[in-house]
Amino acid sequence: MKNPFLPLKAVITDIKVETTDVRTYSLLLRDGEYKPEPGQFNMVGYPGVGEAPVSLSSIVYENRFQHTIKAVGRVTKFIERLTEGDEIFLRGPYGSSWPLKSAVGQDILLVAGGVGIAPMRPVIQEILSKRDSFGNITLIYGARRPDNILFKDECEVWQKDSTVFLTVDEVPSHMIWSYHIGLVTELLDKAAFHVEKTFAFLCGPEIMMRFVSRGLFLRGFLPSRVYVSFERRMKCGIGQCGHCQHGSQFVCKDGPVFLYKDVSRFPDSLL
Numbered sequence: 001m002k003n004p005f006l007p008l009k010a011v012i013t014d015i016k017v018e019t020t021d022v023r024t025y026s027l028l029l030r031d032g033e034y035k036p037e038p039g040q041f042n043m044v045g046y047p048g049v050g051e052a053p054v055s056l057s058s059i060v061y062e063n064r065f066q067h068t069i070k071a072v073g074r075v076t077k078f079i080e081r082l083t084e085g086d087e088i089f090l091r092g093p094y095g096s097s098w099p100l101k102s103a104v105g106q107d108i109l110l111v112a113g114g115v116g117i118a119p120m121r122p123v124i125q126e127i128l129s130k131r132d133s134f135g136n137i138t139l140i141y142g143a144r145r146p147d148n149i150l151f152k153d154e155c156e157v158w159q160k161d162s163t164v165f166l167t168v169d170e171v172p173s174h175m176i177w178s179y180h181i182g183l184v185t186e187l188l189d190k191a192a193f194h195v196e197k198t199f200a201f202l203c204g205p206e207i208m209m210r211f212v213s214r215g216l217f218l219r220g221f222l223p224s225r226v227y228v229s230f231e232r233r234m235k236c237g238i239g240q241c242g243h244c245q246h247g248s249q250f251v252c253k254d255g256p257v258f259l260y261k262d263v264s265r266f267p268d269s270l271l
């Protein structure tokens, strides 16, 4: 039987510095066939250092894909010091994915906060590669400051085939910002959507997802159409260790993409 804890080796082919503490790593997996769905994650790490769950931030093409990682602690700060040509170790793909098959022919509203745009990017890439299969696409993306906005150039490209709203909490006096200033919830009224034919996918801080979900329900969204990507600390990634377990649900195995109504019941949830 194959050992599920045995990692695969990937080589870093390119590193793009997105912000002071966020980088996008282009990776090539030399062995195996790798077919993740948008929304799934890998356990990414290095022997002797540890592993961290990280969402795919791109679709996969011939075993090439990207991870966009904010350096916050032990594993992610170690990864930040790696350079092109270095190897990285990963296990996956794990977890549930965004329900894109159910959303064919429908409108999609994507709401992202901070690094929460990373797991949304493969959704956008997938939709744009099959643009005629979907209805209206709207992205509302918020970050703390203009220099925290990820994939800004791509947002401008996405705008050609979808509606993109950008917002920040604050704009320091030396920065130029021509988009909205304020919370992502303030933009819900600007985005015109038909609740009966729109799926909403949310990813970002739990408090943001709570207020956005409530805003959507007030506008008539059905609970069966609002999905969130839910982050929890996890160790094994495969439903064995119980670190991310809530009742009968494992965030690593049953999530990270859940219907909002399912995770809002978790005892420590802010949703």
Ligand SMILES: Cc1cc2nc3c(=O)[nH]c(=O)nc-3n(C[C@H](O)[C@H](O)[C@H](O)COP(=O)(O)OP(=O)(O)OC[C@H]3O[C@@H](n4cnc5c(N)ncnc54)[C@H](O)[C@@H]3O)c2cc1C
Pocket (backbone or CB within 6 Å): 041, 050, 051, 052, 053, 054, 055, 056, 057, 068, 069, 070, 071, 072, 073, 074, 075, 076, 077, 115, 118, 119, 230, 231, 232, 233, 234, 256
């Ligand atoms: C399914 C999933 C997908 C994710 N995708 C991405 C991604 O695409 N890009 C990205 O940058 N990050 C992502 N994360 C978050 C990432 O896993 C954590 O930032 C990482 O585990 C931190 O590990 P570390 O060893 O660097 O930090 P540590 O040394 O473990 O901790 C550093 C600090 O961050 C806190 N922390 C660590 N992990 C979490 C967590 N999950 N929730 C709350 N606080 C935490 C710690 O309490 C501590 O304060 C994802 C998490 C999950 C569960």
